[in-house]
Amino acid sequence: xxxxxxxxxxxxxxTWAARRFPVRIGRSPSADLQLEEPGVxxxxxxxxxxxxxxxxxxxxxxxxxxxxxxx
Numbered sequence: 681x682x683x684x685x686x687x688x689x690x691x692x693x694x695t696w697a698a699r700r701f702p703v704r705i706g707r708s709p710s711a712d713l714q715l716e717e718p719g720v721x722x723x724x725x726x727x728x729x730x731x732x733x734x735x736x737x738x739x740x741x742x743x744x745x746x747x748x749x750x751x
Contacts, residue, residue, distance in 0.1 A: 681698065682727075683695050684696050684697075684698065686715075690717065696713050698712070701728050702726050702728040705724050705727070706720060706723045707721065707722045708722040708723055723740045725739045726740075
Protein backbone atom coordinates (compact mmCIF):
# COMPACT_ATOMS: atom_id res chain seq x y z
CA UNK A 681 0.00 0.00 0.00
CA UNK A 682 1.17 3.53 -0.79
CA UNK A 683 -0.22 6.65 0.87
CA UNK A 684 -0.36 9.88 -1.08
CA UNK A 685 -0.58 13.12 0.87
CA UNK A 686 -2.32 15.99 -0.90
CA UNK A 687 -0.31 19.15 -0.28
CA UNK A 688 -2.41 21.90 -1.85
CA UNK A 689 -5.88 22.70 -3.13
CA UNK A 690 -9.26 21.97 -1.60
CA UNK A 691 -8.12 18.57 -0.26
CA UNK A 692 -4.82 19.82 1.21
CA UNK A 693 -3.68 17.87 4.25
CA UNK A 694 -5.66 14.73 3.41
CA THR A 695 -4.15 11.36 2.56
CA TRP A 696 -5.31 8.75 0.07
CA ALA A 697 -4.25 5.10 0.11
CA ALA A 698 -3.37 3.29 -3.12
CA ARG A 699 -4.01 -0.40 -2.59
CA ARG A 700 -3.86 -1.59 -6.23
CA PHE A 701 -1.82 -0.55 -9.22
CA PRO A 702 -1.93 1.15 -11.60
CA VAL A 703 -3.47 4.20 -9.91
CA ARG A 704 -4.95 6.86 -12.18
CA ILE A 705 -5.15 10.45 -10.94
CA GLY A 706 -7.05 13.28 -12.61
CA ARG A 707 -10.42 14.98 -13.12
CA SER A 708 -11.99 12.10 -15.04
CA PRO A 709 -14.80 10.11 -13.38
CA SER A 710 -12.74 7.01 -14.20
CA ALA A 711 -9.77 8.26 -12.10
CA ASP A 712 -9.01 6.33 -8.91
CA LEU A 713 -8.15 9.62 -7.18
CA GLN A 714 -10.17 12.53 -8.53
CA LEU A 715 -8.77 16.03 -8.13
CA GLU A 716 -10.89 18.98 -9.26
CA GLU A 717 -8.21 21.64 -9.21
CA PRO A 718 -7.06 24.20 -11.80
CA GLY A 719 -4.26 22.73 -13.89
CA VAL A 720 -5.26 19.10 -13.33
CA UNK A 721 -6.00 17.24 -16.59
CA UNK A 722 -8.73 14.62 -17.02
CA UNK A 723 -6.05 11.90 -17.09
CA UNK A 724 -3.27 13.73 -15.26
CA UNK A 725 -0.98 10.88 -14.28
CA UNK A 726 -0.69 7.20 -13.61
CA UNK A 727 1.37 5.56 -10.87
CA UNK A 728 2.31 1.93 -11.42
CA UNK A 729 4.51 -0.57 -9.62
CA UNK A 730 6.53 -3.27 -11.37
CA UNK A 731 8.34 -5.86 -9.28
CA UNK A 732 12.07 -5.63 -10.02
CA UNK A 733 11.71 -2.16 -11.59
CA UNK A 734 9.96 -0.13 -8.91
CA UNK A 735 7.51 2.70 -9.28
CA UNK A 736 6.71 4.16 -12.69
CA UNK A 737 5.07 7.59 -12.92
CA UNK A 738 3.66 8.54 -16.30
CA UNK A 739 1.70 11.62 -17.34
CA UNK A 740 -0.61 12.38 -20.24
CA UNK A 741 -0.72 16.16 -20.68
CA UNK A 742 -3.81 17.91 -21.99
CA UNK A 743 -5.07 17.66 -25.57
CA UNK A 744 -2.29 17.56 -28.16
CA UNK A 745 0.42 17.13 -25.54
CA UNK A 746 3.20 14.61 -25.41
CA UNK A 747 3.82 11.87 -22.92
CA UNK A 748 6.65 11.27 -20.46
CA UNK A 749 7.60 8.60 -17.98
CA UNK A 750 9.91 8.63 -14.94
CA UNK A 751 11.35 5.45 -13.46
